[in-house]
Each structure stands twice: as structure tokens, then as C-alpha cells.
Amino acid sequence: MGRIMGMGTQITKLLNLALVTAVLFVMMFGILPYSNVAHASETVVDNTSAELTGTWTTATANANYYGANYSYSNSGTGTDKIRWRPTITAVGDYSVYVRLPNGDTSRATNAPFTIYYNGGSQTYYINEQSIWGGQWVLLGTHNFAAGTSGYVELTDNANGTYVIADAIKFTQDVSVQSPGATIPWTTFEAEDGSTNGTVLSSVTLGNLAYEASGRKAVTLDAVGKYVQITSNRSADRLTIRYSIPKDTSGTLSLYINGVHKQDLSLNSARTWRTQTAVTGGYFRFYDEIIVTETISSGDVIKLQKDSGDTVSSYTIDFFELETRPAALTVPDGSWLSITDYGATGTDTSDDYTAITNTITAANSGNKKVWIPAGTYYISDQITVPAGITIAGAGMWYSVINKNIPATSVKKAFSLGDSDTIKNIKISDIQGNNRINGHEGIRLASNSTVDGVWLENTFGAGIIGFSTPNVIIKNNRVRGTFADAIHLARNTQFALAENNTVRNAGDDGMAMVPYDELYNYNNTYKYNTVENNYWGRGMTIIGGNANTLEYNVIKDSAWSAGIMLGVENYLNQPVDHNTNFLVQYNDVIRSGQTNNNSYSAIWVYGGIDKPLAGNIQYNHVIDEVKHGITLQGYAGNSVNVKYNTFEAPGPGGLYIITGLQPGYTPVVLDNILK
Template sequence: MTPPPAGPRLLRRSLSASLSLALAAAGTAAAVVLAGAPPAQAAAVTAPSPVGISGRGATVPFKEQEAEYAATNGSLIGPDRLYGSLPSEASGRQAVTLDSVGEYVEFTLTAPANAMTFRYSLPDNAAGTGRDASLDLRVNGSSLKSVPVTSKYGWYYGGYPFNNNPGDTDPHHFYDETRTMFGSTLAAGTKIRLQVTSTAASPSFTIDLADFEQVGAPVGKPSGALDVVSDFGADPTGAADSTAKIQAAVDAGRGQGKEVYIPQGTFKVQDHIVVDKVTLRGAGPWYSVLTGRHPTDRSKAVGVYGKYSAQGGSSNVTLKDFAIIGDIRERVDNDQVNAIGGAMSNSVVDNVWMQHTKCGAWMDGPMDDFTIRNSRILDQTADGVNFHYGVTNSTVTNTFVRNTGDDGLAMWAENVPNVKNKFTFNTVILPILANNIVTYGGKDITISDNVMSDTVSNGGGLHIANRYPGVNSGQGTAVSGTHTAARNTLIRTGNNDFNWRFGVGAIWFSGLNEPINGATINITDSEILDSSYAAIHLIEGASNGLHFDNIKIDGAGTYALQIQAPGTASFNKVVATHIAQSNPIHNCVGSGFQITQGTGNSGWYANPPACTGVWPAPVWTNGGVPGGGGGPTDPTDPTDPPDPTDPPEETGNLAQGRPVTETGHADVYGAGNAVDGNADSYWESRNNAFPQSVTVDLGAAKSVGRLVLKLPPAAAWATRTQTIGVTGSTDNSAYNSLKAPAGYTFNPSSGNTATVTLTGTPVRYLRLTFTANTGWPAGQLSELEAYTS
């Protein structure tokens, strides 16, 4: 978080319907290797993607592809999570470096697109001011355009609040993003290549990922609206300063009760546009762009602000359909150079793109009923959003946040209570410092249906705490009431704190200012996947009233629970697997931490717990599959003898809700229907195109002894025989036969079900290949159920 003035550094749905270890984007990604293009020099480690998780996180307009799964003749870097390394800040902790003329990364469109955003890194220059270069964008082998790239918005050094001196220690914040339109809509299957044509301006180019989307046409001027160009003379070319003219339009809009329209163009704005009781609307965030910074007073820059509460605050403001792309290259906490700020009650920010500012939105209350929705916040030097003192009944929802310099989404009840605020259905990725989502104090807070991934340093995925100035019960600002954190997915969250050294948990609690007492904190129906250190962590002071219910922990670099402070917590249906340490709990406070166990728990409890003076090095599992051992025994190794610390044998359908890929499908009958637990929905392959296959990722190597295959039970599905072969793999590369192709009859009189008996060979990837069907010229399957016996 970034308090102005200078402040401290801050460090829908059911669980079964959400991702366990899904490769939503990388599902298609799993090896986009093109004919005639050499593969990556090293195979990328499969890592769950935070984008596209069913029912959780932001609904985004793009299809994401990771560079490490694309066709390339560059060099794979990573995986690595250690602070200060280039792959540690990459999505999935892997990327591809291009360092010679002719090297490239080539993606294949999985849906029509007319635009792309790609995330990249260039080396800093010797002065710390950054370097400018370009990459050749090629379509199906032909050059389309040169796309500028730069390192001037990255590369910070030293300790908080950081500097741009390459001679200092601890370089970080390496990546940036740029966007470009193709000029036309390109069809699915089109090959999009980013290629190096010169290394004169930059010795290397690291590509992390690309987001492809179909951008709609510009939104026209609403009837009766005031136009900042035709009515007030603002310059859409960006040559002249338009600050005063846009401000005049906004003031007139308020006075006349009219909307104010920003047409297509790039507008230079060198100070705040102050809004109150007005709608400011653009042609769309790809078309209407506010940008700029004062040429001499660097504390002034583009931003749309409400009046501060001392001035009475603003109200009834709508900001919609435009972008604020700034020019902030350093972190100075006193400077009000945020995209959106001030106080705005009864107001909405909708479909606004915020990039290269200090914070996306730093909101200083008191203020009430403020919403940010359907927006993108990228490449900030500090927080993505911060609700700072006295913000009530306010929400951030359906918003995509990536590469913030501090907390992704934060609430900080400094001196004045924050009450009944919500962060819901957001995707928050790669905060370079501090937490993905946090509330410092506050009453009756909701943090639900979000996806958090890839914390880099000094923070966790989800943090609830009495920390930082002004958070205390004496002022009514401490954690109080009921805090609800429900249906969240956390992937590769938590990380090494370069002060503490023992790591920060994926979900962590702190009573630094005073103990958390009298509040009810419910953590429910959530997944904590591949945590970099502990999954759940208590430190500083005490944290009471914690309740964990229906929690899946799959992979933790150190412990399931890391207890460094007293407290009370109840655990019900908390299941942990793939914990790196043989003893899953670290607790040196003894009975000071009281555990109440309900039913359905496994894999996380030990008595006595571990209490050592040496913190173990983390073991990262990349998707719940141990990559370097999981303690003295490996629960996925069938030759490993039983051990009391091994998790219990899994029961139930191993395939339900798991990531699934296919060779193709007809109409709306995608492969996800075959693992959704609903026998009335089904997958159907393309007609007359045998062989066709469905592949399910079980998340880890598992001994599958029996498959139950189903078609819809309705009598309308006449009896048919399908020829199906079963193969399996541990790495999604080499597949071995588990059952030779054979005919399986599906008869509605007996439930349209067929059973396949297997030998129990451990596999992670389970593939069914269909080569014939007597009832329809395609493969058909409503449910693939996999059982250990």
C-alpha cells in the first residue's frame, strides 16, 4: 500500500465447480507446437493458470497463452520463485528469452482476435532510465508491424520506497505490458509471432505471455452529450495539453446535467481532472486514452479525481469506457499521481483501463457506495486499488489486476472505520511486493470468488490483519464483525519475505498492532494450491475467531500450517496433500494456539507439531506434483512404503471438475461437460473425424483402477456401441496403453453406462480415444468417472 503522505511499506459457486489445478489458458497452451517451427529448447513445467477459472475471478475478454508453451527457438527460463530473478516475476514463474536476431515466440490463435497485449521484459540500461526497442509482429510468417517495447517502467532497486540506481541491490519489477491492434480480425488458427530483428537497442527480450481479444468498434457519442473535442477543443492527437479543456467540459457537464464524451484519440493531461456529479465516458479503453505528466512538476500527472473529503467529497460520478495510461517511472508516496483518486460516493468506475500510474485507484474517504467494475489495472508502481480510511459499502468486482508494485487490492482503515466493503470476482496476479488481496482492519468485510496467484515477495495471497498506522479497536478500525472469505482460489501465493526469511503463508493473519479479538473470520469453500511456503500462517500478536471450512490445500512449499502467534481456529473438511515437510504443522507457541477439529479433515494435523530453529528450504510442486520430493516419502510414488505422514488414499471420482482438453467438439458440446458431474450434459466430437480424444489432468499421478463412462440417461439416446482405447501419461508427453481399443455398449435400459477395468498403473493424464460409434459419426461422452478401485 502507498499512503499519501509517505507511509510504511506494506509488505458462484461450488468448490467442485471451480478449478483444482486447472490449466484454463494453458489447456490449449499445453503445447502449441506448430508444423515447421522448432519446439522450445526446454520443456516448460506445467503450471496452473489463474485465467479462465470457472465461476471465479474476473470474466476477461481475452484468451491468454503463456510463451513457455508456444512455439519458439528461444530459451526457456525458470521455473524459479526466488525474489530478484527474472522468472520469479513471470506468470507461472517461467518465460522465454530471445537474445539473437531471428529468435521468436509464435502463438496460434484459439479464437478470432483483432488485438493483443503481451507481457515482456527488457534489461535495464546502465543509467537506470530504461531502454527502448521494438519487436517484429508477424502474422502467418509475414511482417505486420514493428511494436515498440521499453524497460523505462520497470527495474527498481534497493529497499522501500526504491530507486532507479542500478548500482544498488535487489533489482525487481522487471516486466511491462504493451498492447496493439492488428488492423483486422484474424481467424482462429492464425500464427502470431513476436520476432527479434535487431539486438542493437536491447541485447535480449523476455516474453512472458500474450492476451488475444476481439475489441469491439468504438462507442459513439451518447445523444445530448458534450464532446471534449468538438465542443471544447481538446486535442485528440496528444500534441497539445488538453487538461484545461477537458476540465471545462466536465464542469459544463455537471452544470448542465449532461454526459461528457471523450471521442477516439490520445489526450495529453498533465494534472487531475476533478469530477463531481457528472458522467465522463469514452469510446472504449482501446480508443479513448488519457495520458501525460507535467513537464516540470513531476508530482503532477494524469488522473481523474473526486474532491477530497475535506472539500466535501464528490458524488454521483460515472467514469466509463476509456483508458488512463500514465508515465510514472518511480515511486514517490507523497505524489498524487494515481489514475483515480479522492473521494467519490454513490459513484461507479466501469470498463476503465489503468496502467503506468502510481496506483490504479487510491480512494481517500470518508466516502460511501463506490464501485470499480469490469476494469483492468496493469503495471502500477504501488497498489492496484486501496480503500483508505472511511470507505464504506464499496466494491471492486470483475476486475483484472496484474503487476502491481505493492498490494493488488487493499483496504486500509487508517483512523476511520472501513465497513461492509467487498472484493468479489477479481483476478489478481503478480503483486511484486506485498499481498494479492488484503484488509488492514475493517468491519464486516467480504473477499470472495476471487483468484489470486504468483505473489513475489513480502506478502501472501490473502491477508487479514490489525497492522499499520491507525488500525486499532480504540478508533473502531480494527478487524471486527464478520469477515467472509469464500470461494477463493489461490495459486502459487505467499513468498519469501527478505526480512523474515522464513516465508509468508498463502493465507495469513497478523495481530501486530493488537490481537484480533471478538471478530468472526470465515474462510470457506476455497483452494490453496502450490503455495510457495506455508498454506496458512499466523504471526505477530494473536488472531482469534478463525474458522476454516471446506478448504483444499494441494501443495505447500513448507507447511500446511505455520503458527508463530497464539490464536484460536476451527477446522472442518480441510484436506491437505503434497505438503513438503513430513510434519505438516510448525508451531512453537504450543497450547497458545487452540485448534478445534470438526469432521472430514486430513493431511494437515500432527501432534506434536514441528518446532525447529532452522527453517526448511521450500519445495515447490508446480501443480501439486512433487518436483523435488515431498518430505521423506512421496505419496504419488507407488513404490514408496506407507508412512503416517502420507495423505490418505483418495476416494470418489478423481476426474470430476479436473482440467480437460480435447481434439475438438461440435457446437456447444465441449469436453468440460464430460467432467462436470452432470450426466445430462455431454461432449461430442466433430462429425466424421475419427479418431477423437478427451484428456483429463488428474493433478497428480494416481492409481486408476476403474473407469465409469456415461451417456445421458434419457431414453431418446438409443443403444450404441463406441470403440474406445485408454492411454495414460505422467508428463502429458509420452502416453502408454492402459486398455486396448474395444467396443463398449451404452444401453439406456441399463443407465447408458459402461465400465472399463484397468490395472491401476499410476497416471496423471488420462486419455480416451474414440475411433467408432454405431449411433453417431462422432465420439460422445457425458461423464468420465475415474476411481482407484
């Protein structure tokens, strides 16, 4: 069952009721859990088409009713009844919703809505006093036979003075592709395993638990302390997300089925960045280590602090299991290998010259560049001319270590127009600080980045300025010190799809203007962004007709999961953000408690700066404080509709903070669970 609200529990909080329309309060029992569905068919039965028994009166006094009016009856003993009977065209599971006008204190607090379905019935009690109209409230999902045998019935057997009846909606649900990237690994949260360590949990910014996945982690701080999980799959790669104290390094013991396998070498070199804005003065607590081990389903994987593990404490966030795919081979004779031009891949010598010479030869001979399996070091930026394809044996095999000093602000690869780079890994191996411009890949018009693993870049992972028609797909971006994926300055018709982002030092995926040049018609879809320690999960600042859809954003620590706004960017004015579309996204445990604006979804408007678009069909789950904030001049042209808010935090569905007069949003048909 889903989250159950007790009678009288307020789950929506309003700052200024005069500025809010159709915001939902609801108390209900027996809410079913969310699933990724779309509505294949929909039938609405209004009170004017319902079957009435006893005395019912129509009225229009309370606003936000459905259709022409609503009906009411004096509370009684159950003799007055109203039945909403749909004509079901096909047998199947249907979600049943109720819609009512605005509530008042004369209403029943336990109005009994009973669903009669194929094989049974179930009653749901609704507090009609606290309903704000215009919202469809999910009662439950049940199986209905074809025809007219199923129905919903409300009786007058309730407290209060009146029971109110308006409309019932029946929707047949079909499965759709889940939001987020397609992920080949399986994650096991440490806190869900077996441990004799300390389970940490927090929703307060600036500590180890808050930056962890699920806002929980396990600390091992004495010899013999352990955490273990049981594998449900085979794998040959194990990733551990961990934190150890600042300026320390040391080992941690790994056991499989009780047998000591290896001592993991851990360090804090890339963690504990100074940040005065958070309690304790630090953030970026976690790093990851990837371990090679053969693992079978049913194996018990244990991390334990043994006597030789001398670091004072180890905090474990999660285990991840994955099977490395087979290496790709050079496709045909149209490719030039960098090893034929002097690159080694088996030592730490500089391969910059060999790689650039290969690219030059490919450019003059109409060839492509092949990076075989191996680890290659570059001491300077690789600048690629237009029309070149660079590919490797796969992100697990062909590795470029960016050994460029932090004092030299350069990219690993600066692409030319219509270039493609794919199936490699790029890792920045120096420093622990943010340096804008020190990026992984700089895009160009019509360029493609496909199947690239980028990690620990001082600046952004993948960045584009005035780069129309770029494609960014199937990439992993980890531990960047700035935005993971960043499109700016008049970028149009770009697509970022099926990417995963973790532990970004600013926005996970952003669209922003520069020099008052805006982005248009770009789409981020089917991406997963998790564990940002700074910035937002996804951001659209300025522009027109930009879309975020079918993404998963979770555990965004510092700011909102999704931000839409016209805030000034880099001290430059932003004058519009129009026709944005934000739909079918899952936003999980995002936002923070220290700032009302930093909700799961944050919409920020400015005076005389058009802000317009639709926020619809999103699923906001277990937000840290607020489900959504509309702030400033976010108003008349922002539609918040058909969203589901599940397990709301202490702020609930928080709609308003400081909206200016005359800027009332359209908030309709949202569902709370």
C-alpha cells in the same frame, strides 16, 4: 488425475503441534482434479449407521471423531468389513469423503476404502497413522444411481494393528460460476509455446522467472532465437508481456505464419526499479506492448531476435489475444462533447482547459460529459463537481494521457459525490517511481468507476478515503506503482466487482484504516489480481464485516496472496479486524520462500486486538511455500474450514508460526489434494 501422494509422504507441516487442532496429514491415491462446484445435497453416513461384517469395536480414545464414536478392527485378511450405504435421491456425480479421528502408530498405512458406484468400483488407500482428525479427505468423485445400490466399503485387509472406520460423506456437486473476473482475452504462456530459446523457471524472489506468470518465461539471447504460439481464436489485438535489460531499448521481430509483420519497439523505461530488499537489487522487470494485427484461429505467432534486434536479450512472459469491441457512440443530446469546447484528441496539445470547461458547462446545464474517441493530454488534475457523469467511447478508444509532472502530486480525476466515470483509458506518461497521492482516480461518496483502463499511475490506480457506497466495476488496472485499488478511512458498503489487476507495485486490492478510522461492510468479489511485484494480492487490515469472495489471486511475487491482519498501518495502531469473510477464492502460486509469513493466505493477529472471521471454501493451488499461516495472536475466533489445498509447496499446509498461548485456531474439514 490430481496430485498423487506416495505412501509415507508428509504433506502437512506443523511448527508446534501443541497449538494446532485438527490439522491434516494424508497420503492417498487417485485424487480427482478440482472443479468449481457447490454442494447441491450432502449425506453423511456415520459408523453407527453402517453395515458391519465380522468383529468391530467402538471407541472414543482418539480425538476428533465424527458423531458419538468411531469403530476399529484388527488388521486381517479382509473378512471384517464395514459398508457405508447412503440413500441417493437423484442420479448424478457425487464427491465421496472420508473422516477419521486423530491417527497413531498402531493404525494401518494402507487402509483400503473402495467406492462402489454406478458401473464400477475404485479403491483408495489411506495412511491412517498420519491422519489428524476433523478433516474430510476427498477419495474421489463418481456417478451414483438413485437408491441404495452404491456404497463405500472398508475391509481389515491392511497392515498395522488396526483399521479405523468413522464417517463417509456423499455430496452431489453442481457447477457454479468460476471465481475471478470475466476476461475477454486469451493468454498463451511463452513457456508452453515452441521455442529454441531458454525457458526460465524459479521460485526464488528477485529474478525474471519469479515475477513472470506461472513463475516461468522464455529468454531470446542470440540471433535466430524465437518463441511462438498457435492461436486458437481470431483477434485484432496482441499484448506481449516482456522484459529487456535495464536502460535499454530496441526492436523485436514479429512474424505471423512465417511472414515478418513488424518490428516491435520495446524499452525498459518503466522497469528495473531499485529495491534493496530483493536479491540483485531490482524488481518490476516486466512491461507490456499492445500490437494491432489481424489474427485468425490457427495462425502461428512468432517473436524472433533478428540481426537488427540489437538488445542483448528479450524475455517473453506471455502472449494475449483479444478482439477490440466496437466504439460506443454518444447516447443522446444530454451530453456535451469535450471537442466542442476545444479538445482535439489528434495531437499532443494540452486539453486540460477544454475538458474542465466542458465539465463546468455540464454542471450548470444539468448535462453529461462525452469524451469521443481520441487521445487527450492533461497537464493538471481534473476536479469534478458532485453529480457529474463522464463517459467515453470505450477503454480502447477514449484515452486520457496524464502529462502531469511527478513533482506535482495530483490525480488525473478527483471525483465529487455521486459522480460516474466510465468507458475511458487513463495513462500516466511520465516517470518511473512511486509517488503517493499521484493517483489515477480519487473517489468520493456514492461515486462509480465503470469500464476504465488505468495504467502506470505513480500512486494508486483507484483510491477512496471515507467514501461510502462506491462502486468499482469492470475496470482494468495495470502497472501501478502503488495499490491498484485502495479503500480506506471509514469507507463502508463499497463494492469492487469484475475488475482485473496486473503488475501492481503494492497490494492489488486493499482495505486499510487511516487515523484509526476503519472500513466496514465492503466487498471485493469476482476480481482477478495477478503478477503483483510488491505487496499482497488482496488485503484487509482492520475493520469489521469486510468480504473477499469469488476472486482469483495468482503469482503474487513479494507477499501473500491474501493477507488479513491487525498490523499497525502507517505507524498508526490498528485494534480490530472482526467478522471478515474470505470464501470461494482461488489463490494460485502466491507467497514467497524467504519469509514463512508470506503464505498463500496470511493471518496476522496482535495482542488484545480482536481478530475474528471465517476463511472457507477457498482453493489454494501450487503455493510457493505455505498454504496458510496463522501468526501471532491469530486465534480463537478465526475459523479455517472447508478449504482445498492442491499441490502444496515445500511447506505444505503450514498452520502455525509463533502463535501465542491460548490462541488456537479452529481448523476443520479442509481437503488436501
